[in-house]
Amino acid sequence: MADPAAVRAASVLRDRVVVDDRVGTGATIVAVVCGWLLATRQSIVVPFTLGLTPVAIAWYAGGLLLLLCWLGRQQVRRPHRPTVLLVMGMLAATLVSSAALMVRGPAGDQASQSLQLVGREIGLLAAALLVMVVIGSVADLARVVQGIVVGAAVSALLALVQVATGVDLAGSLVLPGLIDQGTAAAGELLRAGAVRPAGSAGHPLELSAVLTAAFPLAVGLTLSRRARGEAAGVWVAASAVIGLGAVSTISRSAFVGIAAALVVMAWRWPVRRVVVGGGVVVVAVLGAVAAGVPLVSRLADVLVEGTGDNSVGSRSSGLSYALQRLPQHWLVGQGSGTYDVSKQPVLDNFYLTRLVESGIVGLLALVLMVGGAWTIALRASRRAVVSPGAGDFELVNGILGSITAVAVVAVILDLGGFAQISTLLYVLVALAGAAALVTLPTPPTRSDP
Numbered sequence: 166m167a168d169p170a171a172v173r174a175a176s177v178l179r180d181r182v183v184v185d186d187r188v189g190t191g192a193t194i195v196a197v198v199c200g201w202l203l204a205t206r207q208s209i210v211v212p213f214t215l216g217l218t219p220v221a222i223a224w225y226a227g228g229l230l231l232l233l234c235w236l237g238r239q240q241v242r243r244p245h246r247p248t249v250l251l252v253m254g255m256l257a258a259t260l261v262s263s264a265a266l267m268v269r270g271p272a273g274d275q276a277s278q279s280l281q282l283v284g285r286e287i288g289l290l291a292a293a294l295l296v297m298v299v300i301g302s303v304a305d306l307a308r309v310v311q312g313i314v315v316g317a318a319v320s321a322l323l324a325l326v327q328v329a330t331g332v333d334l335a336g337s338l339v340l341p342g343l344i345d346q347g348t349a350a351a352g353e354l355l356r357a358g359a360v361r362p363a364g365s366a367g368h369p370l371e372l373s374a375v376l377t378a379a380f381p382l383a384v385g386l387t388l389s390r391r392a393r394g395e396a397a398g399v400w401v402a403a404s405a406v407i408g409l410g411a412v413s414t415i416s417r418s419a420f421v422g423i424a425a426a427l428v429v430m431a432w433r434w435p436v437r438r439v440v441v442g443g444g445v446v447v448v449a450v451l452g453a454v455a456a457g458v459p460l461v462s463r464l465a466d467v468l469v470e471g472t473g474d475n476s477v478g479s480r481s482s483g484l485s486y487a488l489q490r491l492p493q494h495w496l497v498g499q500g501s502g503t504y505d506v507s508k509q510p511v512l513d514n515f516y517l518t519r520l521v522e523s524g525i526v527g528l529l530a531l532v533l534m535v536g537g538a539w540t541i542a543l544r545a546s547r548r549a550v551v552s553p554g555a556g557d558f559e560l561v562n563g564i565l566g567s568i569t570a571v572a573v574v575a576v577i578l579d580l581g582g583f584a585q586i587s588t589l590l591y592v593l594v595a596l597a598g599a600a601a602l603v604t605l606p607t608p609p610t611r612s613d614p
Contacts, residue, residue: 188308191299196312198223199592203316203375204365205338207584208346216346220588221288228291231298244297248541248598251534252293252591256286258530259501262523266500275503282502289591296595303557303603307389309596310382310560313589316365317379318403321410324364324372328413335365361414371583373416378571378589380407381426385563389556418577425573426566433550433562483512487521498524515575518582534594535575539568542597548604561600568593 202220210216217225234241263279271279300306323335339345361369364376383404390397411419431439486509493499504512504522512518520528542565549558571580571590580586 187302188304189299189301192301192305192308195227195296195299196309199309199312200316200319202588203313203379203585204319206335206345206365206367208367209339209343210346212342212344218584219340219343224288224292224295224588227295228288231291231294242298242301244294244595245541245598245601248297248538248594248601249294251537252290252594254530255534256283256290258523258527259283259286262497262501262527265494265497266503269500271500271503275500279500279502289588292588293591293595293598296592297599297602300596300599300603303552303554303560306596306599306603307386307560309592309599310386310563313379313592314383314386314400314403314407317376317383317410318406320365320372321376321407324362324410324413325406327360327362327364331360333363335363338365361416362410364410366585367583369414370416370418370578371586373411373414373419374422374571374574374578374580374583374586375589376407376411376414377419377422377426377574378567378586378593380404380411380423381430381566381570382563383407385430385559385561385566388559389563392556392559394555418574421577422570422574426570429569430562430566433546433558483510483514483517486510487512487514487517490521491524494524496524497526498522501527511579513577513579515578515580518579535568535572535590538594538597539565539572541601542568545597545600545604549600552604557604561604564593564596564600568597 198220201223207218207220210218211222214222231241260283263283266275266279296309300309320335323333327333327335336345362372363369364372366372366375383400387397387400387404390400408423411423490499498521501523504518509521512521516528516531519531523530542561546558546561546565549561552558571586571593574580574586578586580590
């Protein structure tokens, strides 16, 4: 007669789901590229490349490699088709608007500006495809998220050093042989009597957007590591640095974006975690107020009394301008990439800029991409709740929170005008698509390109 204990042990082993913890080389390379994107200023270009940065070259090279593999009928992991269609819809809307501009007859530099945006969106499409293709497991997904968090933490740390010492170290992070074209107004904006740091971003507003988007990823990664029983101290520190860096920009969009992300993420959190986390934040704020930290008083002035830079008023006037401009080219806009801030008011709204440039078609494509990615991430997070891998839900939930933050910040900032945050948007959309595949009951098999 068989031993009952042996029978039970054999049953457990037979029913056990093996979780793939291997990390592919492709995922590691993409993680490094994402970290490089956020840790260094994207005004630093490679000579003789028509102004391309190392990160942009990496995306184009990856896209070309995928094309060659497809032409050579090599085995490549299939990306998430709905996500691919969302990203391709953005490029198609841009192409239609640019073609309409060429038919009407562009004025001045409009033709070159429009073609430049088309080329850039081709690179962003390649980036999204590359991210989805290299991710074949939750471990791969976590590795890419780690790269984003590390890059954002480096930028946030440089910003905090600038706040504390007044020294901008980000401009010194230039590899030999590269050319720094300079950044516009980096670290020169004042608010509440303080200089707003730019970190590794090209502008303080871009730094705020990047750190706001990265903070939910850092929190999700930390909680995922803890759920798996792995050391999470480094990621706790990274989350704190990113959060403090976002606060140091003295930007209302950072508070609004992070708050929206945490609300979405906390929907499925245990009540105890929400209460304890909220209590820690309240105690920290009260402690900073009692200690007389200058940054806290400046933030209070900005949030309660507003600012003297008329940022809210400019956004209101921007909305009026966009609505007045719309009837002239309501379907496909005035031309992709042709919005000239030297002649037209700054809209500070990615959706409005897209509407003016690419019309209803372009705005619809953008809303579908962001909203579609959010829905895909939401469904993936629901599947991850019952995933056999510990911590899968927390990781995907962080991606959902990050997309939420970017969708909210896009109402307050023209993301398309900044290299880091606009690229990060496409990476997040791709992460949503990858999460949708790796959380399926039978995830795709590994076949690293």
